[in-house]
Amino acid sequence: MINFCQKKVLKVAEKSEKNFTVLFFLVFLAAALIRIVYFFYLKESIFFGHLVIDELTYDRWAMSILSPGGLLGSQVFWQAPFYAYFLALVYYLGGHELITIRLVQILLGLANCIFIFHIARAVFGRVSGIIALLLAAFYGVFIFYEGQVLNITLGLFLNLSFLLILLEAYNRKKNLIYFLAGLCLGLSAITRPTILIFLPFLLLWLARYAEPRSFRRIAAYFGSLLLGVVLLIGMTTARNYFLSGKLVPISTYGGINFYIGNNQDYDLTVRIQPGVEFVHFASASLRERSLEPRSPEASRFWYEKAFGYIKGHPRQYARLILKKVYLFWNGFEIPRYLDYYLVEKFVPVLKWGVVRFWMISLFSLLGIGIALSGIWKKTINRPERVSLLLLYVFSQFLVSVLYFITSPYRLSAVCVLIIFAAFFLERAAGLVKSRNYRMLGVLLGAAAIIGWVVNSNFYGNLGKNDALDNRILCSVFAQENDLPKAISYGEKAVSGAPYIPESWYCLAEAYLKAGRLDQAERACRQAISRGYRMSDIYLLLGDILKQKGLEAEAAAEYQRAQEIEKAASNIQQIF
Numbered sequence: 001m002i003n004f005c006q007k008k009v010l011k012v013a014e015k016s017e018k019n020f021t022v023l024f025f026l027v028f029l030a031a032a033l034i035r036i037v038y039f040f041y042l043k044e045s046i047f048f049g050h051l052v053i054d055e056l057t058y059d060r061w062a063m064s065i066l067s068p069g070g071l072l073g074s075q076v077f078w079q080a081p082f083y084a085y086f087l088a089l090v091y092y093l094g095g096h097e098l099i100t101i102r103l104v105q106i107l108l109g110l111a112n113c114i115f116i117f118h119i120a121r122a123v124f125g126r127v128s129g130i131i132a133l134l135l136a137a138f139y140g141v142f143i144f145y146e147g148q149v150l151n152i153t154l155g156l157f158l159n160l161s162f163l164l165i166l167l168e169a170y171n172r173k174k175n176l177i178y179f180l181a182g183l184c185l186g187l188s189a190i191t192r193p194t195i196l197i198f199l200p201f202l203l204l205w206l207a208r209y210a211e212p213r214s215f216r217r218i219a220a221y222f223g224s225l226l227l228g229v230v231l232l233i234g235m236t237t238a239r240n241y242f243l244s245g246k247l248v249p250i251s252t253y254g255g256i257n258f259y260i261g262n263n264q265d266y267d268l269t270v271r272i273q274p275g276v277e278f279v280h281f282a283s284a285s286l287r288e289r290s291l292e293p294r295s296p297e298a299s300r301f302w303y304e305k306a307f308g309y310i311k312g313h314p315r316q317y318a319r320l321i322l323k324k325v326y327l328f329w330n331g332f333e334i335p336r337y338l339d340y341y342l343v344e345k346f347v348p349v350l351k352w353g354v355v356r357f358w359m360i361s362l363f364s365l366l367g368i369g370i371a372l373s374g375i376w377k378k379t380i381n382r383p384e385r386v387s388l389l390l391l392y393v394f395s396q397f398l399v400s401v402l403y404f405i406t407s408p409y410r411l412s413a414v415c416v417l418i419i420f421a422a423f424f425l426e427r428a429a430g431l432v433k434s435r436n437y438r439m440l441g442v443l444l445g446a447a448a449i450i451g452w453v454v455n456s457n458f459y460g461n462l463g464k465n466d467a468l469d470n471r472i473l474c475s476v477f478a479q480e481n482d483l484p485k486a487i488s489y490g491e492k493a494v495s496g497a498p499y500i501p502e503s504w505y506c507l508a509e510a511y512l513k514a515g516r517l518d519q520a521e522r523a524c525r526q527a528i529s530r531g532y533r534m535s536d537i538y539l540l541l542g543d544i545l546k547q548k549g550l551e552a553e554a555a556a557e558y559q560r561a562q563e564i565e566k567a568a569s570n571i572q573q574i575f
Contacts, residue, residue, distance in 0.1 A: 140353025182228020255299030261404030331358025
């Protein structure tokens with residue numbers, strides 16, 4: 001009789017496992033399908049062949065690495081370097097083709113979905129794992145950034161890899177695996193340095209949950225992990241010191257990034273994009289203290305300005321922190337590079353990504369609440385693993401609030417928030433199944449309040465940047481030779497924000513292509529009067545004047561452009 005029962009239990013378990021495996025592959029195939037369709041829709045869109053903002057920066061950086069003598073570079077890293085070298089490797093193996101890097105990142109995105117599933121299953125069980133996989137598969141913002149030539153998807157891949165290896169190191173209690181986790185964290189740090197804020201929280205976690213709980217064992221685990229981190233960061237530090245004689249661990253972008261999110265004009269500075277406006281903004285260190293803008297001293301200059309504001313305006317800063325906390329959990333995707341909502345209009349398959357951040361925000365907050373309650377009451381399974389994820393989320397939330405809130409920067413937390421959202425959905429389904437309507441009612445009441453907050457709009461337009469969207473559309477339509485649309489969007493850009501010189505420059509290019517020379521010249525001079533001083537504006541003005549038959553005036557503009565190109569110390573050439 002006992003043997004018969006055991007056989008029945010095993011048969012049911014095998015059937016359940018088989019059904020679970022089938023479900024996993026179905027969800028994974030759906031994740032792959034939506035990404036393949038997205039790739040082909042994106043390939044036919046105006047955005048595929050035209051890199052904008054930081055995409056163009058990374059592309060040029062990768063190509064400079066592949067140029068003769070370019071592997072080491074010649075200056076201190078301004079931005080974290082690993083993505084540029086990763087991109088250079090992809091270009092080296094597959095040619096300078098945007099198709100290749102986008103396909104590689106789609107594969108990384110699929111790997112991220114699998115990693116999220118494995119972490120969720122290891123912490124909360126396989127049902128939560130499947131729900132987390134489903135949420136990750138259909139989160140539109142994940143899919144969107146897999147198609148952008150940016151460090152977002154690679155950064156998520158490294159963070160999730162680190163968490164998976166760390167869980168394995170905890171299970172097996174091996175210093176070598178902790179070292180491998182450290183290497184992964186080091187790679188993540190030289191891709192997106194903000195991950196390093198997790199280190200002190202990780203030390204606290206080891207002090208609480210490491211087994212056996214001895215100072216020697218904790219020091220060995222953390223020391224092994226830290227060795228891996230230091231080894232990777234040490235390579236960039238040594239390279240920076242070799243080139244400059246200055247100690248720069250990763251890059252010098254931290255100071256200005258911190259100031260962007262911590263000043264009295266937060267709403268303005270957070271919208272500044274690479275270009276003339278950013279050059280003028282960043283050159284404040286040169287104007288005020290004669291500091292080269294990419295130097296370590298300039299980074300300290302920006303930190304000093306930010307801390308000066310914090311110290312001098314404590315109440316105003318407290319209100320700013322509360323605003324950033326609200327923006328972090330708000331459902332709106334605040335753009336930093338190309339706007340998700342803009343691309344969604346031209347690549348409608350993104351609407352298949354039916355999971356939105358307001359859902360993740362709502363469900364994950366409820367899931368975090370249940371998890372914290374379970375740890376406090378000692379009713380939750382695997383509290384050490386749950387605590388690890390909670391500390392990771394808190395560290396990434398903290399660093400976002402300390403700097404500034406935008407959609408791509410928030411994703412480092414979202415990849416784990418999805419797991420807590422899945423945990424809540426599993427628990428809610430369990431309450432329905434057990435007919436625990438009282439607790440379900442409490443959760444629904446909490447969900448209604450949180451849902452209202454995360455979908456509200458307490459601070460106006462939440463960072464939507466129509467002027468930038470119109471400028472980007474003007475530029476890409478001009479490159480596509482759809483000049484009526486390019487001019488239309490360019491005119492919208494300058495009418496909405498006439499103080500931005502890049503918009504006038506884009507409009508001037510469109511006018512020139514359309515043969516509207518007088519309007520092109522006026523737009524060019526508007527750009528110059530508003531601070532556009534780089535060589536390309538004078539080259540463009542020279543081309544316009546040449547086509548108008550004004551040879552002498554055109555030659556003068558060409559000469560001015562040449563002088564700017566030769567001025568190696570010119571601030572515009574630095575950026």
